[in-house]
Amino acid sequence: MNxxxxxxxxxKLIGFATxxxxxxxxxIAFIRQYLEELGVESELFYNDERTKANLFATIGPRExxxxxxxxxxxxxxxxxxxxxxxxxxxxxxDGRLYGRGTADMKGFIASVLAAVPLFLERELKRPVHLAFxxxxxxxxxxxxxxxxxxxxxxxxxxxxxxxxxxELKPVLGHKGKLAMRCQVKGAACHSAYAPYGVNAIQxxxxxxxxxxxxxxxxxxxxxxxxxxxxxxxxVQTGVIKGGRALNIVPAECEFDFEVRALPGFDxxxxxxxxxxxxETELLPKMRAVKSDADIRFQxxxxxxxxxTSPDGEAAxxxxxxxxxxxxxxxxxxxEGGLFAHAGIPAVVCGPxxxxxxxxxxxxxxxxxxxxxxxxxxxLVNHLSADC
Numbered sequence: 001m002n003x004x005x006x007x008x009x010x011x012k013l014i015g016f017a018t019x020x021x022x023x024x025x026x027x028i029a030f031i032r033q034y035l036e037e038l039g040v041e042s043e044l045f046y047n048d049e050r051t052k053a054n055l056f057a058t059i060g061p062r063e064x065x066x067x068x069x070x071x072x073x074x075x076x077x078x079x080x081x082x083x084x085x086x087x088x089x090x091x092x093x094d095g096r097l098y099g100r101g102t103a104d105m106k107g108f109i110a111s112v113l114a115a116v117p118l119f120l121e122r123e124l125k126r127p128v129h130l131a132f133x134x135x136x137x138x139x140x141x142x143x144x145x146x147x148x149x150x151x152x153x154x155x156x157x158x159x160x161x162x163x164x165x166x167e168l169k170p171v172l173g174h175k176g177k178l179a180m181r182c183q184v185k186g187a188a189c190h191s192a193y194a195p196y197g198v199n200a201i202q203x204x205x206x207x208x209x210x211x212x213x214x215x216x217x218x219x220x221x222x223x224x225x226x227x228x229x230x231x232x233x234x235v236q237t238g239v240i241k242g243g244r245a246l247n248i249v250p251a252e253c254e255f256d257f258e259v260r261a262l263p264g265f266d267x268x269x270x271x272x273x274x275x276x277x278x279e280t281e282l283l284p285k286m287r288a289v290k291s292d293a294d295i296r297f298q299x300x301x302x303x304x305x306x307x308t309s310p311d312g313e314a315a316x317x318x319x320x321x322x323x324x325x326x327x328x329x330x331x332x333x334x335e336g337g338l339f340a341h342a343g344i345p346a347v348v349c350g351p352x353x354x355x356x357x358x359x360x361x362x363x364x365x366x367x368x369x370x371x372x373x374x375x376x377x378x379l380v381n382h383l384s385a386d387c
Contacts, residue, residue, distance in 0.1 A: 001034060004117060006369050007097065009034075010110035011090040014099035020074040020137045023051045027073050031055055031113065031132060038116055042130075045145045052134040054146040058127050059119045060383065066127030067317075067383065068160040068344065069376075070335060071109040072136030072143075075101040081360035096363040103352030107364040108163025108372060111351065115376040122384040129157055136335060139179065139301025143335045147342045159314045160339040161321075161379075163350030165357060165364070166330060168371055170322040171348035172315060173227060173329040176305035176337055178259045178267035181298040182207060182274070184242075187290035188251035197249030198286045198293045201242045204253040207295075208237050210277050211257055214270055225262050227329045233261045235270055256300065260331075263305035271297065304337035306346055314345035320382065321375050322349050330354070349375070 001012070016027035032042050035057055042057035060066060078087045078100055085091040087100040097107075112130060119128055134142035150156065184207075186198030215235035224231045235257065242253030259267035278295040286293035308314055310327050319325040332354055336346035351372040352364035 001037070004114055006107075006111045006114035006373050007366070009113045010097065010102065010107060010369070013106040013110055014090045014101060015088060017088045018074050018101070019077050020135055021077070024073045024134045025051065025053060028053050028055050028132070034113060035116065038120060040116065040120070045149065047134070047142065052142060054134060054142055055130070055132045056146055057130045059116065059130075060124030060127030062127060063155060064126050065155050065158040066129055067379065068129045068131050068157045068339070069112045070131045070133070070143075070160050070162045070339070071105050071112065072133045072335065073106075073109070074134055074137050075104065075106070076137050076358050078360070083360045085361065087360075087362075092366070095366050097366060097369065098361055098363045100362055102356075102364040103165045103362055104354065104357035105164055105350060105352075107165070107352050107369055108350040111369060111372040111376055112163070114373060115380065118377060118380050122380055124383045125385065126158075126383045128379070128383060131160075133335065139177075140303040140333065140335045140338055141301065143338060147338055150344070151342050157344050159317060160336065160344050160346040161318070162334050162336050162339075162346060162348045163372070164330070164332070164334050164348050165350050165352035165354050166328075166348055167353050168322060168349055168351055168368065168375060170318045170324055170327050171330050172306070172308040172310060172318075172327045173263060174306045174333055174336065174348065175228065175233070175331065176261045176263065176267060176303055177333050178261065178271065178302045179256065179300040180258070180271050181254060181256050181300055183254040183296045183298065184252070185292070185294040185296075186249070186251045186253070186286065187293060189249045191247040191249055194249050196289070198251070198290045199249050200253035201250045203282055203286060203295070204240065204242065204255055206282060207274060207278060208240070208255060208257075210274060211235050211237060211270070214273060223262065223265060228262060229331060233259065233265050233267070235259050261305060263307035267302070303333055303335070304341055306334065306336040306340055306348070308336075308340065308345055308347055312345060314347050317382070318347040318349060321378050
Protein backbone atom coordinates (compact mmCIF):
# COMPACT_ATOMS: atom_id res chain seq x y z
CA MET A 1 0.00 0.00 0.00
CA ASN A 2 1.69 3.18 -1.20
CA UNK A 3 -0.53 5.77 0.48
CA UNK A 4 -0.41 5.18 4.24
CA UNK A 5 -2.35 8.27 5.30
CA UNK A 6 -5.17 7.71 7.75
CA UNK A 7 -7.73 8.63 5.10
CA UNK A 8 -6.33 6.12 2.62
CA UNK A 9 -6.21 3.39 5.25
CA UNK A 10 -9.76 4.20 6.35
CA UNK A 11 -10.93 3.84 2.75
CA LYS A 12 -9.55 0.30 2.74
CA LEU A 13 -11.05 -0.58 6.13
CA ILE A 14 -14.54 0.66 5.26
CA GLY A 15 -14.50 -1.65 2.26
CA PHE A 16 -14.60 -4.67 4.57
CA ALA A 17 -18.19 -5.34 5.63
CA THR A 18 -17.25 -6.65 9.07
CA UNK A 19 -20.75 -6.79 10.51
CA UNK A 20 -20.62 -8.76 13.76
CA UNK A 21 -22.67 -11.64 12.37
CA UNK A 22 -20.04 -12.15 9.65
CA UNK A 23 -16.32 -12.89 9.57
CA UNK A 24 -13.67 -10.19 10.05
CA UNK A 25 -10.83 -12.30 8.64
CA UNK A 26 -10.47 -10.36 5.38
CA UNK A 27 -9.92 -7.13 7.29
CA ILE A 28 -7.55 -8.83 9.72
CA ALA A 29 -5.60 -10.27 6.77
CA PHE A 30 -5.30 -6.77 5.28
CA ILE A 31 -4.03 -5.32 8.57
CA ARG A 32 -1.59 -8.18 9.02
CA GLN A 33 -0.17 -7.73 5.52
CA TYR A 34 0.01 -3.95 6.06
CA LEU A 35 2.10 -4.52 9.17
CA GLU A 36 4.25 -7.19 7.53
CA GLU A 37 5.16 -4.77 4.74
CA LEU A 38 6.50 -2.47 7.44
CA GLY A 39 8.39 -5.28 9.16
CA VAL A 40 5.98 -5.63 12.11
CA GLU A 41 5.02 -9.12 13.22
CA SER A 42 1.55 -9.82 14.58
CA GLU A 43 -0.29 -12.71 16.19
CA LEU A 44 -3.88 -13.80 15.89
CA PHE A 45 -6.33 -15.11 18.47
CA TYR A 46 -9.18 -16.97 16.75
CA ASN A 47 -12.68 -17.80 17.89
CA ASP A 48 -13.53 -21.48 18.26
CA GLU A 49 -14.87 -21.69 14.72
CA ARG A 50 -11.80 -19.87 13.33
CA THR A 51 -14.11 -17.53 11.45
CA LYS A 52 -12.98 -14.42 13.36
CA ALA A 53 -9.77 -13.27 14.96
CA ASN A 54 -8.19 -10.67 17.22
CA LEU A 55 -4.85 -9.21 16.12
CA PHE A 56 -2.07 -8.19 18.48
CA ALA A 57 1.25 -6.60 17.53
CA THR A 58 4.09 -4.90 19.39
CA ILE A 59 6.42 -2.15 18.22
CA GLY A 60 9.40 -1.31 20.40
CA PRO A 61 11.16 -3.02 23.32
CA ARG A 62 9.36 -6.10 24.62
CA GLU A 63 10.98 -6.14 28.05
CA UNK A 64 8.91 -3.22 29.39
CA UNK A 65 5.22 -2.60 29.84
CA UNK A 66 3.83 -0.39 27.10
CA UNK A 67 0.73 1.34 25.81
CA UNK A 68 -2.09 -0.60 24.14
CA UNK A 69 -4.00 1.07 21.33
CA UNK A 70 -7.26 -0.84 21.20
CA UNK A 71 -10.04 -0.89 18.64
CA UNK A 72 -12.75 -3.30 17.52
CA UNK A 73 -13.04 -4.38 13.91
CA UNK A 74 -16.73 -5.28 13.87
CA UNK A 75 -19.56 -2.93 12.99
CA UNK A 76 -23.32 -2.98 13.41
CA UNK A 77 -25.63 -3.93 10.51
CA UNK A 78 -27.00 -1.50 7.95
CA UNK A 79 -30.19 -3.53 7.37
CA UNK A 80 -33.29 -1.35 7.14
CA UNK A 81 -31.33 1.91 7.30
CA UNK A 82 -31.79 4.60 4.66
CA UNK A 83 -28.24 5.43 3.57
CA UNK A 84 -27.65 8.09 0.93
CA UNK A 85 -24.24 6.56 0.11
CA UNK A 86 -22.83 3.05 -0.12
CA UNK A 87 -22.16 2.18 3.56
CA UNK A 88 -19.17 0.01 2.65
CA UNK A 89 -17.45 2.47 0.37
CA UNK A 90 -15.84 5.60 1.81
CA UNK A 91 -17.50 8.79 0.56
CA UNK A 92 -16.12 12.27 1.25
CA UNK A 93 -18.53 15.18 1.25
CA ASP A 94 -18.35 18.62 2.89
CA GLY A 95 -15.42 17.71 5.11
CA ARG A 96 -16.99 14.45 6.28
CA LEU A 97 -16.02 10.85 5.58
CA TYR A 98 -19.10 8.64 5.32
CA GLY A 99 -19.31 4.87 5.73
CA ARG A 100 -20.27 2.20 8.23
CA GLY A 101 -17.66 2.21 10.98
CA THR A 102 -16.06 5.56 10.17
CA ALA A 103 -16.84 6.77 13.69
CA ASP A 104 -17.37 3.45 15.48
CA MET A 105 -14.50 2.77 15.19
CA LYS A 106 -12.44 2.20 12.07
CA GLY A 107 -11.41 5.87 12.02
CA PHE A 108 -9.27 5.28 15.09
CA ILE A 109 -7.83 2.03 13.72
CA ALA A 110 -6.92 3.86 10.49
CA SER A 111 -5.09 6.57 12.44
CA VAL A 112 -3.23 3.93 14.45
CA LEU A 113 -2.12 2.08 11.31
CA ALA A 114 -1.12 5.35 9.66
CA ALA A 115 1.06 6.11 12.70
CA VAL A 116 2.98 2.81 12.50
CA PRO A 117 5.76 4.21 10.24
CA LEU A 118 6.25 7.02 12.73
CA PHE A 119 6.46 4.55 15.63
CA LEU A 120 9.09 2.63 13.67
CA GLU A 121 11.16 5.70 12.84
CA ARG A 122 11.63 6.67 16.48
CA GLU A 123 13.53 4.77 19.12
CA LEU A 124 10.76 3.96 21.55
CA LYS A 125 11.68 3.63 25.22
CA ARG A 126 8.38 1.88 25.86
CA PRO A 127 6.53 -0.30 23.37
CA VAL A 128 3.23 0.41 21.72
CA HIS A 129 0.85 -2.53 21.31
CA LEU A 130 -1.87 -2.74 18.68
CA ALA A 131 -4.93 -4.71 19.79
CA PHE A 132 -7.77 -5.11 17.29
CA UNK A 133 -10.69 -7.27 18.39
CA UNK A 134 -13.85 -8.90 17.05
CA UNK A 135 -17.42 -9.07 18.37
CA UNK A 136 -17.28 -5.97 20.55
CA UNK A 137 -20.69 -4.90 19.29
CA UNK A 138 -22.35 -8.06 20.62
CA UNK A 139 -21.03 -7.91 24.17
CA UNK A 140 -17.27 -7.34 24.08
CA UNK A 141 -16.82 -11.05 23.40
CA UNK A 142 -13.73 -11.37 21.22
CA UNK A 143 -11.18 -9.40 23.22
CA UNK A 144 -11.38 -11.79 26.18
CA UNK A 145 -9.13 -14.47 24.65
CA UNK A 146 -6.50 -11.85 23.84
CA UNK A 147 -6.64 -10.45 27.36
CA UNK A 148 -6.28 -13.92 28.85
CA UNK A 149 -2.99 -14.29 26.97
CA UNK A 150 -1.74 -10.83 27.98
CA UNK A 151 -2.36 -11.67 31.64
CA UNK A 152 0.05 -14.60 31.34
CA UNK A 153 2.90 -12.55 29.91
CA UNK A 154 5.73 -11.23 32.10
CA UNK A 155 5.47 -7.60 30.98
CA UNK A 156 1.89 -6.45 31.23
CA UNK A 157 0.93 -3.20 29.45
CA UNK A 158 0.72 -0.21 31.78
CA UNK A 159 -2.17 1.47 29.98
CA UNK A 160 -4.81 0.85 27.33
CA UNK A 161 -6.14 3.66 25.13
CA UNK A 162 -9.45 2.66 23.56
CA UNK A 163 -10.28 4.79 20.55
CA UNK A 164 -14.07 4.74 20.74
CA UNK A 165 -15.58 7.97 19.41
CA UNK A 166 -15.50 10.70 22.08
CA GLU A 167 -14.72 13.65 19.79
CA LEU A 168 -11.19 13.18 21.19
CA LYS A 169 -12.38 14.29 24.62
CA PRO A 170 -10.74 12.36 27.49
CA VAL A 171 -13.00 9.77 29.12
CA LEU A 172 -12.26 7.77 32.27
CA GLY A 173 -15.51 5.96 32.89
CA HIS A 174 -18.54 4.18 31.48
CA LYS A 175 -21.30 1.91 32.74
CA GLY A 176 -21.17 -1.86 32.64
CA LYS A 177 -23.81 -4.05 31.03
CA LEU A 178 -25.61 -7.30 31.70
CA ALA A 179 -27.85 -8.73 28.96
CA MET A 180 -30.23 -11.57 29.87
CA ARG A 181 -32.93 -13.67 28.22
CA CYS A 182 -35.95 -14.99 30.10
CA GLN A 183 -37.87 -17.94 28.64
CA VAL A 184 -41.36 -18.69 29.95
CA LYS A 185 -42.91 -22.10 29.35
CA GLY A 186 -46.65 -22.18 29.93
CA ALA A 187 -49.44 -24.44 28.68
CA ALA A 188 -51.53 -23.95 25.56
CA CYS A 189 -55.27 -24.41 25.26
CA HIS A 190 -58.23 -22.94 23.36
CA SER A 191 -58.65 -19.29 24.32
CA ALA A 192 -62.29 -20.00 25.24
CA TYR A 193 -60.91 -22.03 28.15
CA ALA A 194 -58.12 -19.63 29.06
CA PRO A 195 -58.19 -20.37 32.83
CA TYR A 196 -57.20 -23.97 32.09
CA GLY A 197 -54.01 -22.94 30.34
CA VAL A 198 -50.88 -21.08 31.49
CA ASN A 199 -50.51 -17.88 29.49
CA ALA A 200 -46.77 -17.46 28.97
CA ILE A 201 -47.14 -13.91 27.63
CA GLN A 202 -49.08 -12.74 30.66
CA UNK A 203 -46.52 -14.21 33.07
CA UNK A 204 -43.71 -12.65 31.03
CA UNK A 205 -45.58 -9.35 31.24
CA UNK A 206 -45.62 -9.60 35.02
CA UNK A 207 -41.87 -10.01 35.07
CA UNK A 208 -41.39 -7.11 32.67
CA UNK A 209 -43.53 -4.98 34.98
CA UNK A 210 -41.34 -6.12 37.85
CA UNK A 211 -38.25 -5.01 35.91
CA UNK A 212 -39.85 -1.62 35.39
CA UNK A 213 -40.42 -1.33 39.14
CA UNK A 214 -36.78 -2.28 39.80
CA UNK A 215 -35.70 0.39 37.33
CA UNK A 216 -37.78 2.99 39.14
CA UNK A 217 -36.18 1.96 42.43
CA UNK A 218 -32.71 2.33 40.92
CA UNK A 219 -33.59 5.80 39.66
CA UNK A 220 -34.48 6.81 43.24
CA UNK A 221 -31.56 5.00 44.85
CA UNK A 222 -28.93 6.83 46.85
CA UNK A 223 -26.32 5.05 44.74
CA UNK A 224 -25.73 7.70 42.10
CA UNK A 225 -22.83 9.14 40.17
CA UNK A 226 -23.49 12.57 38.72
CA UNK A 227 -20.68 12.15 36.17
CA UNK A 228 -23.00 9.84 34.21
CA UNK A 229 -26.13 10.61 32.24
CA UNK A 230 -28.42 9.32 33.61
CA UNK A 231 -26.63 9.28 37.00
CA UNK A 232 -28.07 5.91 38.07
CA UNK A 233 -28.16 2.32 36.86
CA UNK A 234 -30.94 1.53 34.38
CA VAL A 235 -33.03 -1.45 33.27
CA GLN A 236 -34.90 -1.95 30.03
CA THR A 237 -36.62 -4.71 28.06
CA GLY A 238 -35.70 -4.61 24.40
CA VAL A 239 -37.10 -7.74 22.69
CA ILE A 240 -40.15 -9.92 23.30
CA LYS A 241 -41.51 -12.90 21.33
CA GLY A 242 -44.49 -15.12 21.99
CA GLY A 243 -47.82 -16.45 20.86
CA ARG A 244 -49.06 -18.19 17.72
CA ALA A 245 -52.68 -17.10 17.29
CA LEU A 246 -55.17 -14.96 19.17
CA ASN A 247 -57.42 -17.93 19.91
CA ILE A 248 -54.63 -20.00 21.45
CA VAL A 249 -53.37 -19.42 24.98
CA PRO A 250 -49.63 -18.99 24.36
CA ALA A 251 -47.38 -21.71 25.71
CA GLU A 252 -44.10 -19.91 25.05
CA CYS A 253 -42.78 -16.41 25.50
CA GLU A 254 -39.29 -15.01 25.81
CA PHE A 255 -37.91 -11.55 26.33
CA ASP A 256 -34.46 -9.97 26.49
CA PHE A 257 -33.55 -7.32 29.02
CA GLU A 258 -30.44 -5.41 29.94
CA VAL A 259 -28.99 -3.62 32.94
CA ARG A 260 -26.68 -0.65 32.42
CA ALA A 261 -24.84 -0.51 35.71
CA LEU A 262 -22.80 2.22 37.31
CA PRO A 263 -19.25 1.14 38.14
CA GLY A 264 -19.39 -0.60 41.50
CA PHE A 265 -23.00 -1.75 41.12
CA ASP A 266 -23.46 -5.49 40.54
CA UNK A 267 -25.94 -5.81 37.69
CA UNK A 268 -26.60 -9.44 38.65
CA UNK A 269 -28.56 -8.12 41.64
CA UNK A 270 -31.33 -7.16 39.22
CA UNK A 271 -31.36 -10.58 37.55
CA UNK A 272 -31.30 -12.30 40.96
CA UNK A 273 -34.22 -10.22 42.21
CA UNK A 274 -36.25 -11.05 39.10
CA UNK A 275 -35.45 -14.74 39.40
CA UNK A 276 -36.48 -14.76 43.06
CA UNK A 277 -39.77 -13.09 42.11
CA UNK A 278 -40.34 -15.71 39.41
CA GLU A 279 -39.61 -18.63 41.73
CA THR A 280 -41.58 -17.43 44.74
CA GLU A 281 -44.51 -15.56 43.20
CA LEU A 282 -45.11 -16.85 39.68
CA LEU A 283 -43.98 -20.45 39.35
CA PRO A 284 -46.22 -21.78 42.15
CA LYS A 285 -49.29 -20.29 40.38
CA MET A 286 -48.17 -21.60 36.99
CA ARG A 287 -47.45 -25.11 38.27
CA ALA A 288 -50.76 -25.28 40.10
CA VAL A 289 -52.27 -25.43 36.59
CA LYS A 290 -49.49 -27.27 34.74
CA SER A 291 -46.79 -29.10 36.67
CA ASP A 292 -44.05 -28.71 34.03
CA ALA A 293 -44.50 -24.97 33.57
CA ASP A 294 -41.17 -23.23 33.92
CA ILE A 295 -39.22 -19.96 33.80
CA ARG A 296 -35.59 -20.07 32.72
CA PHE A 297 -32.91 -17.37 32.57
CA GLN A 298 -29.97 -17.24 30.18
CA UNK A 299 -27.04 -14.82 30.24
CA UNK A 300 -26.43 -13.31 26.79
CA UNK A 301 -23.44 -11.08 27.50
CA UNK A 302 -21.85 -8.98 30.20
CA UNK A 303 -18.98 -6.60 30.64
CA UNK A 304 -17.86 -4.50 33.62
CA UNK A 305 -17.99 -0.75 33.92
CA UNK A 306 -14.93 1.47 33.86
CA UNK A 307 -13.87 3.92 36.55
CA THR A 308 -10.23 4.89 36.05
CA SER A 309 -8.77 7.15 38.73
CA PRO A 310 -8.30 10.78 37.65
CA ASP A 311 -5.15 10.89 39.79
CA GLY A 312 -3.26 7.97 38.25
CA GLU A 313 -0.65 7.64 35.51
CA ALA A 314 -3.26 6.63 32.95
CA ALA A 315 -5.23 9.85 33.45
CA UNK A 316 -2.10 11.98 33.37
CA UNK A 317 -1.02 10.48 30.07
CA UNK A 318 -4.51 10.87 28.61
CA UNK A 319 -4.49 14.55 29.59
CA UNK A 320 -1.12 14.95 27.85
CA UNK A 321 -2.29 13.25 24.67
CA UNK A 322 -5.72 14.89 24.46
CA UNK A 323 -4.62 18.31 25.68
CA UNK A 324 -7.31 18.37 28.36
CA UNK A 325 -7.75 17.21 31.94
CA UNK A 326 -11.51 17.77 31.85
CA UNK A 327 -12.24 14.07 32.17
CA UNK A 328 -15.70 12.79 31.35
CA UNK A 329 -17.76 9.62 31.10
CA UNK A 330 -19.79 8.06 28.29
CA UNK A 331 -23.13 6.29 28.32
CA UNK A 332 -22.07 3.51 25.96
CA UNK A 333 -19.88 0.58 26.94
CA UNK A 334 -16.37 -0.31 25.76
CA GLU A 335 -13.80 -3.03 26.27
CA GLY A 336 -12.15 -0.75 28.84
CA GLY A 337 -13.75 -2.45 31.83
CA LEU A 338 -12.32 -5.79 30.69
CA PHE A 339 -8.82 -4.34 30.31
CA ALA A 340 -9.10 -2.79 33.77
CA HIS A 341 -10.32 -6.11 35.19
CA ALA A 342 -7.18 -7.71 33.70
CA GLY A 343 -5.03 -5.20 35.58
CA ILE A 344 -4.43 -2.82 32.67
CA PRO A 345 -5.75 0.70 33.42
CA ALA A 346 -7.93 1.90 30.54
CA VAL A 347 -9.00 5.25 29.16
CA VAL A 348 -11.22 6.15 26.20
CA CYS A 349 -10.48 8.78 23.57
CA GLY A 350 -11.07 8.63 19.85
CA PRO A 351 -12.21 10.56 16.78
CA UNK A 352 -15.82 11.09 15.85
CA UNK A 353 -18.99 11.08 17.88
CA UNK A 354 -21.17 8.20 19.01
CA UNK A 355 -24.08 10.42 17.98
CA UNK A 356 -23.19 9.20 14.48
CA UNK A 357 -22.60 5.58 15.46
CA UNK A 358 -25.13 2.88 14.52
CA UNK A 359 -27.02 5.34 12.28
CA UNK A 360 -27.41 5.67 8.52
CA UNK A 361 -24.85 7.98 6.92
CA UNK A 362 -22.40 7.45 9.77
CA UNK A 363 -19.39 9.74 9.40
CA UNK A 364 -16.20 11.04 10.93
CA UNK A 365 -14.99 14.51 10.02
CA UNK A 366 -11.71 14.97 8.18
CA UNK A 367 -10.69 17.36 10.97
CA UNK A 368 -11.30 14.77 13.69
CA UNK A 369 -9.25 12.18 11.82
CA UNK A 370 -6.41 14.68 11.44
CA UNK A 371 -6.59 15.59 15.12
CA UNK A 372 -6.37 11.90 16.02
CA UNK A 373 -3.23 11.63 13.87
CA UNK A 374 -1.79 14.52 15.87
CA UNK A 375 -2.70 12.85 19.17
CA UNK A 376 -0.85 9.70 18.15
CA UNK A 377 2.15 11.79 17.09
CA UNK A 378 2.21 13.15 20.65
CA LEU A 379 2.15 9.56 21.89
CA VAL A 380 5.20 8.79 19.72
CA ASN A 381 7.04 11.72 21.30
CA HIS A 382 6.09 10.50 24.77
CA LEU A 383 7.19 6.92 24.19
CA SER A 384 10.48 7.96 22.64
CA ALA A 385 11.32 10.23 25.58
CA ASP A 386 12.63 9.02 28.94
CA CYS A 387 9.16 8.25 30.28
